[in-house]
Amino acid sequence: EEWKDRGAAVSIQRHVDSNGNQTHRIVKKGVQDFNFGRTLGEGSYSTVLAATDRQTLTEYAIKVLDKRHIIKEKKVKYVNIEKNTLNRLGDHPGIVRLYYTFQDERSLYFVLDLATGGELLGFVKKLGSFDEECTRFYGAQILDAIEYMHSKGVIHRDLKPENVLLDDQMHVKITDFGTAKILDIPPQTRASNSDGKPQLDRQDQDFANNIGIPDHERANSFVGTAEYVSPELLTDKSACKGSDLWAFGCIIFQLLAGRPPFKAGNEYQTFQKIVNLEYQFPPGFPAVARDLVERLLVLDPTKRLTIENIKSHPFFEGVLWGKQLWKQKAPRLK
Ligand code: ADE
Numbered sequence: 001e002e003w004k005d006r007g008a009a010v011s012i013q014r015h016v017d018s019n020g021n022q023t024h025r026i027v028k029k030g031v032q033d034f035n036f037g038r039t040l041g042e043g044s045y046s047t048v049l050a051a052t053d054r055q056t057l058t059e060y061a062i063k064v065l066d067k068r069h070i071i072k073e074k075k076v077k078y079v080n081i082e083k084n085t086l087n088r089l090g091d092h093p094g095i096v097r098l099y100y101t102f103q104d105e106r107s108l109y110f111v112l113d114l115a116t117g118g119e120l121l122g123f124v125k126k127l128g129s130f131d132e133e134c135t136r137f138y139g140a141q142i143l144d145a146i147e148y149m150h151s152k153g154v155i156h157r158d159l160k161p162e163n164v165l166l167d168d169q170m171h172v173k174i175t176d177f178g179t180a181k182i183l184d185i186p187p188q189t190r191a192s193n194s195d196g197k198p199q200l201d202r203q204d205q206d207f208a209n210n211i212g213i214p215d216h217e218r219a220n221s222f223v224g225t226a227e228y229v230s231p232e233l234l235t236d237k238s239a240c241k242g243s244d245l246w247a248f249g250c251i252i253f254q255l256l257a258g259r260p261p262f263k264a265g266n267e268y269q270t271f272q273k274i275v276n277l278e279y280q281f282p283p284g285f286p287a288v289a290r291d292l293v294e295r296l297l298v299l300d301p302t303k304r305l306t307i308e309n310i311k312s313h314p315f316f317e318g319v320l321w322g323k324q325l326w327k328q329k330a331p332r333l334k
Pocket of ligand 1: 096
């Protein structure tokens with residue numbers, strides 16, 4: 001029997017002693033309850049391993065984080081952000097679910113959904129680009145997951161094809177919430193500076209301060225990936241829900257074109273292209289998709305399409321939104 005308490009699930013063990021008396025023991029899952037397998041991915045502070053629950057034989061992906069390294073590099077806050085956001089987003093098919101967390105002397109462990117298909121980026125690279133049908137399907141699932149995330153007050157801030165995983169049904173599972181922002185205060189009640197610009201909160205400051213600084217010189221080295229960073233983060237150092245929709249526009253462009261819209265030799269040049277809205281559609285880019293991307297890659301975040309607008313855009317015509325979208329068979333990638 002299992003029940004879950006804020007992502008940290010426990011199992012109840014029943015014991016019957018020699019006199020026939022029953023006792024129950026609540027046991028938290030730990031390292032010893034899993035068989036660890038192949039490496040699925042490696043980040044600067046963590047490794048993701050495939051693992052199997054010894055009792056249920058359920059397969060998971062376990063993110064193993066090195067405590068000493070995290071403390072030394074002052075990343076404790078971001079590890080907590082990741083755990084808290086995942087706990088807040090526990091109930092959507094398009095978002096990697098956190099089942100258990102535990103630790104030992106050396107490491108922290110996050111037990112997550114296993115996405116056996118790996119990164120969406122891998123498929124884009126392998127195929128060169130997607131056709132309109134596949135872009136519509138994967139775009140719709142990504143958008144549905146963003147809508148859920150935003151409804152729970154979470155901005156991802158680092159959406160890109162590497163953070164879009166695919167499960168055994170080739171359905172989307174968004175991952176990597178270590179750089180997410182949790183909205184707790186309604187934005188309109190936030191204090192303003194004397195210049196009328198909203199005051200930055202700590203999450204925005206930390207996030208923005210790390211942009212444009214070479215990795216080895218960063219005090220706090222997390223940053224949205226250059227190619228998908230929104231212009232408002234570069235100019236005002238602030239992210240909003242619209243920042244995820246900028247990244248969504250970049251992803252739609254990339255699926256159809258085979259490359260992200262803003263790409264240059266280095267990060268600085270990429271940022272220049274972004275703030276100048278300097279990008280071009282390749283020949284043959286579908287007109288209806290071009291219209292959608294042009295309404296998403298808009299410098300002023302308040303002038304971008306909203307999620308509702310995107311859902312009713314002609315590019316997504318015929319898509320069944322909501323629960324139906326997750327019951328559909330994925331189109332074969334070709
Ligand atoms: N790589 C990183 N996270 C993963 C996950 N949850 N499933 C599969 N591969 C991954």
